[in-house]
Amino acid sequence: MTELKSASETRMRVGGMDCASCAAKIENALLRVPQVTEVNVSVAAGTVTVRHDGADIDALGARITGLGYKVTPADEKGIRAAQGQGGASHDHDPGDSHGHDHGPTDGSWWRTSKGILTIASGTALGAAFLIGKLVPATEKWAFLVAMMVGLIPIGRRAFAAALSGTPFSIEMLMTIAAVGAVFIGASEEAATVVFLFLIGELLEGVAASRARASIQDLTKLVPKTARLEENGQVSEVQADTLVVGSMIQVRPGDRIPADGTIVAGESSIDEAPVTGESTPVRKGPEQNLFAGTINGDGLLSVRVTAAAADNTIARVVRLVEEAQESKAPTERFIDRFSRYYTPGVVVVATVVAIIPPLLFGGVWSEWVYKGLAILLIGCPCALVISTPAAIAASLSAGARRGLLLKGGAVLEQIGKITVACFDKTGTLTAGKPVVTDVLSFGSLEEDVLRLAAALETGSSHPLAIAILAEASKRGISVPPTSGSQAIGGKGVSATVDGQRVFLGSPQAAMELAVLHLEHQGRISALNDEGKTVSVLVIEGTAAGAIAMRDEPRPDAAQGLKLLTDAGIRTVMLTGDNRRTAKAIGRSLGIEVQAGLLPQDKQRIVGEYQAQGYSVAKIGDGINDAPALAAADVGIAMGGGTDVALETADAAVLHGRVADVAAMVDLSKRTMLNIKQNITVALGLKAVFLVTTVIGLTGLWPAILADTGATVLVTMNALRLLKPSRT
Secondary structure, three states, X not given: OOOOOOOOEEEXXXXXXXXXXXXXXXXXXXXXXXXXXXXXXXXXXXXXXEEEOXXXXXXXXXXXXXXXXXXXXXXXXXXXXXXXXXXXXXXXXXXXXXXXXXXXXXXXXXXXXXXXXXXXXXXXXXXXXHHHHHOHHHHHHXXXXXXXXXXXXXXXXXXXXXXXXXXXXXXXXXXXXXXXXXXXXXXXXXXXXXXHHHHHHHHHHHHHHHHHHHHHHHHHHOOOEEEEEEOOEEEEEEHHHOXXXXXXXXXXXXXXXXXXXXXXXXXXXXXXHHHOOOOOEEEOOOOEEOOOOEEOOOOEEEEEOOOHHHOHHHXXXXXXXXXXXXXXXXXXXXXXXXXXXXXXXHHHHXXXXXXXXXXXXXOHHHHHHHHHHHHHHOOOHHHHHHHHHHHHHHHHHHHHXXXXXXXXXXXXXXXXXXXXXXXXXXXXXXXXXXXXXXXXXXXXXXXXXXXXXXXXXXXXXXXXXXXXXXXXXXXXXXXXXXXXXXXXXXXXXXXXXXXXXXXXXXXXXXXXXXXXXXXXXXXXXXXXXXXXXXXXXXXOEEEEEEEEEOOEOOOHHHHHHHHHHOOOEEEEEOOOOHHHHHHHHHHHOOEEEOOOOHHHHHHHHHHHHHOOOOEEEEEOXXXXXXXHHHOOEEEEEOOOOHHHHHOOOEEEOOOXXXXXXXXXXXXXXXXXXXXXXXHHHHHHHHHHHHHHXXXXXXXXXXXXXXXXXXXXXXXXXXXXHOOOOO
């Protein structure tokens, strides 16, 4: 069968599960299996995860297929594909008894079992109408036959669900209402109601397919084939056969088939399909690439860093599917409410059907009819799906933007945060220094940078890399050196163009040359801005200086402003020195607490929580781990690394500070959507309940109140898949 992570956890993909009623039936059935301790069902992902103490795996599959669903392997790393042995027959046709198998998300609805059953029921209803007009004496029987075409599969599902622990399923309520209508002489209406019910289920399936496809479509971004470089030869192979360390060639215009690092070549990379960035990013050797992005104008040699099952897109899809199995507090409340709500509806329907005729002389057929209509009105599908549909759509929409939230509880909580605590290095800043200023003390700026770059050639020190990058950016030709010598803790010296040149700290430079007060003042001002300054000395004369700093991310100021505008307090918690941190903080307009150890950050998070704040901690997921764990929501910043994807409660995949504000906005829009859904679900039922009791509406409007509300709620939730206009 299908196992994941440990012997006590089994994950299965379930075909045809596309509504809240489906999820409830499967959950109840599995919880009745001995040794099962917990069941998590995701309608949106079409998956079920069962935690158990050594339960019979085949028995789990048999319970699901017994309800009429199809069990298929979960496509994840480390999962053994199900073979359909024993009772868990994976070749079972769910259309035989369930009718929920709507087939692949990209298939035509009329080819699915549900579509075929709906068409058959509609055809039978149309034929019954014609026969009734042509031969009036057979009208009752014609509509009875038409009703049975759709009701027999529904009744089978109702019976199977009742045996598995769900006696008050929507199928059972539908069956009782339809059979009851026949007994009071409303066979035409009963047949119509069955047909409308099937249409509603079909629309639910189509909507669920669309939601499920929204995240699965990401996997289609990765090409099926790759150009493998081996022994000087290039051959085309299946992309899923690539292993870590493989060398591949990516031509201009091709999609990149795997996560990797550029070994040779330079090109503009269009990351819009994965990150949403509209502007291509220029990348060269040693820079990382995402699978599914598009190579622009250069031929690249790339070393594969992740197998197909572990590339960024595959892990995003896996993470979102697992997150959809985690219920939000609102969703858990609705689930508990519905357990009492549905039996309550049955009681109300029974009272409406019996009390008026017994106590007040009402007409039995009239009040039984109203009671049957109330049964249909009271079906909880729209209410139960109102929350998970919105959460699933939001998780999918977020993932497509690189906003990874690990479950509905995180999605709900992040909209409530009142303080956002940011790490500095690698979170608010890019994590690597860049040259910010080139000072000339007599020589030309270009000469200062040219000679400094010559001294730093071949060094892997971050400051050296910054100087070399700036020289390359300005198109400066770097001369050769001789007699290079590293002076520990001070700098580096060498002979360049026949002159002895030194580059190092201002203190070390003052040992070799005189730094005028004016120059010292300029260096001090740069230091006050949190910049590191290296001074260039040529033959005992100070020639200039270069200032470097780990600069804020391009969107950092705007991202922090978005949070502030949303009423969220922003704070920098950093282990960096106070002067540097204050300088960055001033430029970004953020409160600063500097010189902190990891335990200090954790303590400060706890202090904010004690003051009543809801705290989000945003960091790189490694040295911020204690604070990330302590916060109400821990958000890891990263570029697709395992840490960014697998630690904390959420991850900003593409390292944009503004994406934290986007997470908050997504949460708030989701909660508003859920409130709208609950209002629609309960509001429609309340209206039709009143109109039914006073005799204005009957059975077929009642079923529209249920299936119509379910479709409206689902379609409203799917609006969250569209990008926010904020």
